[in-house]
Amino acid sequence: MKIVSLNAFESPLSRTNKIRLKKLTEELLRLKPDIICLQEIIKAKTARRIQKLLQPYGYRTFIQPKRIFNHGGLVCAVKLPVIKHEFTPFKNQGVHVSLQLAERIIKKGYQCVKLQTDTFPVTVFNTHVASIFRKKSKKQLQTRFVHVRQLLDAIVKTKGNIISTGDYNFTPHDQEHRFMEKAGGLTDPLEITYFPTVSPKNTNRKKSFIWPKYSVRHDYTWLSKSLLKKLHKQKIIFDTPYKIKRRFIHLSDHYGILTELKV
Template sequence: MRVRGGKCARGVVRMMLGCAVGAALLLPGGGMAADLRSGAAVAATTGASPGMTREAGMSMVTFNLHHDREDWPERRKTILAELQRLQPDAIALQEVIQKRNVRNQAEWLANRLGYSYLFVSTDPAGAGKRYGNALLTRRPVLARGQHLLQPLGDYRTVGHLRIEVDGRPINVYATHLNERSDELGIQTRRAQVEDLLRFISSTSAGAPVVIAGDFNAMVDAGDLSELRSHYGDSYGSVHVNNDLSGVSTLNRHYFKAPSRIDHIFFQQDELLAREAKILFDQPDAGGRWASDHYGVWTRLQFAPDTAAEQRQGAAAGH
């Protein structure tokens, strides 16, 4: 959504700009093992549910929660029911909020799904209100991290989990880029993409990469070109033969023009996009929408190891 992110007091944030983003990785029951990482308390956890995908790979959802607007206690029922049905391996959430009388939204969902979660915010731990991004997973967590994206004054973050899927590691990243539609917004998003790619390069450890979030830009926008040069658009890859001009992830009930700005990008030499669809694009029985955004779901498969297949074929020929 094109709204101001990281709504914390500027004075507090300026004190934090030289530090890492505050984050927490927690079990659904609320337990947390403290681990000081660049000044941020990060909790570690593992634990997985049985595999749900039909082929070796993973499924993922990205969704902008629209924080606690529009009757969150009712909206969350629809969101939870769909996520329980899908059982994605990982979930990226944007506009996650916690404040007085509103439990952290990622924590609430993780608790009911039986997932662990990572919440990343520029608001310091212990603040009365915290706002940010989150990653949820039902898979074992191998590594985690967080980063405050350049330019620092825009208060944008990226969260990172390396998870184990079918015995193999996959990196998942969640972010939410600048919302402005003018030239300053374009320049800011371009700088954020460049910093995001640097962070991925320094943390992915050679494992496949998936990047999800609200990018506030169409997939073919110039400010995302550097990202697209490295990673594929899962929805576009699956629906490559379709006219996507009318596809939107901004809720058409709130926004007049279609705009697909929520994406799940994947490393094309390591993964294949097999399925992708839009979520939460219909209101509930009472006419209530899950958010002012729709969600995106995709299923990714590990790319075949062609070198190994060639070796096996040669061995079989003898």
């Protein structure tokens, strides 16, 4: 079973959204994953477009489109039989007087999709946790923590075979990482590698005035201990630029994660 997760970077500040996301969809189809989890697909029309592009290839795609925005910015596309699915917004939507206000508009939260493999059920959580725009802001840090806590409450109640993936906006050194391991009973297979998923070498970040100019890891695909035994490999993908209309650009401002399980 192959799982791909990526923050797809549909940003109003990017002029390459359309061509990047089209190329991204092509590359996703080339990888032939059983489960695709995307974050930061902000516009409802973009989410519907991706849903339409994936449908002929056997994917059932879950989105939350409203008039303008796709709530949560989340997309989960699966080829496996679906038992149930739902989207849950976070109760705390961030600080009003800050850049987190933009995140309030799309109502961040998490998708929960329960699937049936040939041998056992598995539950996938796809999320995008609050961004920290000021590292010393206690309110912003508290928002991130309560997002993780609400997600973990749902994970602990679910039990069984769990995959929790997405952009968590914390590093392996932050308390939330330890919280995921200890309270959630989950494992980060890439923990000892320190591979970054956010880098100043990324073509979409070179001119950024918001984010720091150093490499860091914010993206994860966590596995329950029952699935860790079935792990074949996990690696960083989409970390090299693609030639698109005579330019070499990365598909997102994040790198993705590919996970393969022996199922």
